[in-house]
Amino acid sequence: MTMSAPLTPDIVSHEGNSMVLSMGPQHPSTHGVLQLMLQIEGETVLTCDPEIGYLHTGIEKSAENLFWSQAQTVIERMDYLAPESNSLCYALAVERLLGITDDIPVRANRIRILIAELTRIASHCVQLGTHGIDLGAISVFFYCFDLRENILDLQEHAGGARMHPNYVRIGGVNGDLPQGFLDRLDDLIKKFPGRMRDLRGLLQANPIFQDRTIDVGILSREQALQWNCTGPVLRASGIAYDVRRAFPYCGYENYDFDIPVRQEGDAYARFLVRLDEMEESMRIIEQVRQHLNEPGPIMTTNTKVAAPPKETIALSMEALIHHFKIVSEGFRVPPGDVYQAVEGPRGELGFYIVSSGENKPYRVRTRPPSLYNLQALKGIAPGNFIADTVVMIGSLDPVFGEVDR
Amino acid sequence: MEVGPGQFLLAKLDDVARWAQSQSVWPLTMGLACCAIEMMTVTAPEYDIARLGSEVFRSSPRQADLMIVSGRVAQKMAPVVKRLYDQMADPKWVISMGACASSGGIFDNYAIIQGVDTIIPVDVYVPGCPPTPDGLLYAVNLIQQQIREGGRGGILSRA
Structure with a gap:
């Protein structure tokens, strides 16, 4: 399925011989509701126009009508493979507007890093599993979802819900890690290396998988920069940009981890970068785990922002008033604007938030990494086979909740 | 119940057809949003929808019996969902999975259809945001x- 030199549309275009093929929005391999308008000749794609918007949810607009803390609920449903990355980024941005970034307890930041890295592994599991199915390797899906299920169980244990726990809150996290959580985390840490060996064995050395992905969808270093790609897509094209390293947040600078980089820029390189990233995430989790036995506060003590603990409400009049105010009318954020980015599983996830001093955001603009990564498809699909388009979509890993918002 | 040599069972043909149909409800591969991930999870080993005979997700609406509306239906997607439903062969069933598909959920705004039952008939609603895989299996x-x-x-009735 590989082509030695990508054909340019001028070479293969014969007037009248091409046809337009609409792929999607209901298509098993478009990973959501993407429609591609492909102009094809035979099996070869001449032009590729992605049509997005089939999942436009108006999340940014909805957020403007909710309290600062409530807006997190809708924002979490943007990138539904990594909900806690969205929450974390939004919370960090609002904390910067409030000027309480330095008041976040150390333990809260550690738990945030733990959850963010678990989310990254879970998200890459879905990507690898579905990518495998697209290429006919269905057993990978079963291994990946088994691992993901362990992570979702942890998330449910800590936050109360499998997919959208809303665990990271403005000011800290919602409740300390429950009893028995660390034992289950240890089990996962023990199980993880074996699972990674399985995944590498099933795909990395698989000749069919290699045939389908090596030299397919090559995104050069320059193209990746032009299209504003970030995350594994950019790192597979040879640029070691990682928000965790470039603009550290939550104390990532205290942890020792590598940024996997590949030079080839093809689908196989992106796959390898993701595998390596999962292992790096687990390295960070192991380092965080060593500190999680130390007890400490998990929420800022600023009761103007965070509701006071439940047990103080019955004892203190002031606590009761603060609690009532936060529940009934939220809190106000000083006027201003801020851009905050985190490294989500798909790349630089950013929030540009404007506050007019009200108890609701004035504007919440998202920089969804998938949208920018997906743009590259238009550049890399022409000249390849239709079947390879599916590989490219899978390797760019778009999530349409995030692309369309 | 065991059927030994020389013995046989009697049943109405329609009952047999219904029994066979109920054990092979093939869903349509149509993922919309967050719930689609949980829909994928039911095919994974932990939940294994194959126990119900529904593991065969069909990509073509012509071959599918069950449409699982898994997630929020945007205004732009609604005509597509309706068309896919119309393309499915009778008899066909619809599960509205999750709060967004059932009622719009937390997205009470300009972009989301407030309940997929405004465009296609729904047989079973599953609450949750997203519902657990157990909920979908039920x-x-x-x-x-x-x-x-x-x-x-059955064989005689049409939807």
């Missing part, structure tokens, strides 16, 4: 029950 169970107990299905 919904498939309810569909099977409907088929066996004389709802749409």
Whole structure:
């Protein structure tokens, strides 16, 4: 399925011989509701126009009508493979507007890093599993979802819900890690290396998988920069940009981890970068785990922002008033604007938030990494086979909740 | 119940057809949003929808019996969902999975259809945001029950 030199549309275009093929929005391999308008000749794609918007949810607009803390609920449903990355980024941005970034307890930041890295592994599991199915390797899906299920169980244990726990809150996290959580985390840490060996064995050395992905969808270093790609897509094209390293947040600078980089820029390189990233995430989790036995506060003590603990409400009049105010009318954020980015599983996830001093955001603009990564498809699909388009979509890993918002 | 040599069972043909249909409800591969991930999870080993005979996700609406509306239906997607439903062969069933598909959920705004039942008929609603995979399995169970107990299905009846 590989082509030695990508054909340019001028070479293969014969007037009248091409046809337009609409792929999607209901298509098993478009990973959501993407429609591609492909102009094809035979099996070869001449032009590729992605049509997005089939999942436009108006999340940014909805957020403007909710309290600062409530807006997190809708924002979490943007990138539904990594909900806690969205929450974390939004919370960090609002904390910067409030000027309480330095008041976040150390333990809260550690738990945030733990959850963010678990989310990254879970998200890459879905990507690898579905990518495998697209290429006919269905057993990978079963291994990946088994691992993901362990992570979702942890998330449910800590936050109360499998997919959208809303665990990271403005000011800290919602409740300390429950009893028995660390034992289950240890089990996962023990199980993880074996699972990674399985995944590498099933795909990395698989000749069919290699045939389908090596030299397919090559995104050069320059193209990746032009299209504003970030995350594994950019790192597979040879640029070691990682928000965790470039603009550290939550104390990532205290942890020792590598940024996997590949030079080839093809689908196989992106796959390898993701595998390596999962292992790096687990390295960070192991380092965080060593500190999680130390007890400490998990929420800022600023009761103007965070509701006071439940047990103080019955004892203190002031606590009761603060609690009532936060529940009934939220809190106000000083006027201003801020851009905050985190490294989500798909790349630089950013929030540009404007506050007019009200108890609701004035504007919440998202920089969804998938949208920018997906743009590259238009550049890399022409000249390849239709079947390879599916590989490219899978390797760019778009999530349409995030692309369309 | 064991059928030994020389013995046989008697049944109405329609009951046999209903029994067979209820054990092979093939869903349509149509993922919309967050719930689609949980829909994928039910095919994974932990939940294994194959126990209900519904593991065969069909990509073509012509071959599918069950549409799982898994997630929020945007205004732009609504005509596509309707068209896919119309393309499915009778008898067909619909599960509205999750709060967004059932009622719009937390997205009460300009972009989201407030309940997929405004465009297609729904047989079973599953609450949750997103529902757990167990919830979806139970919904498939309810569909099977409907088929066996004389709802749409059988060889003579059409939807």
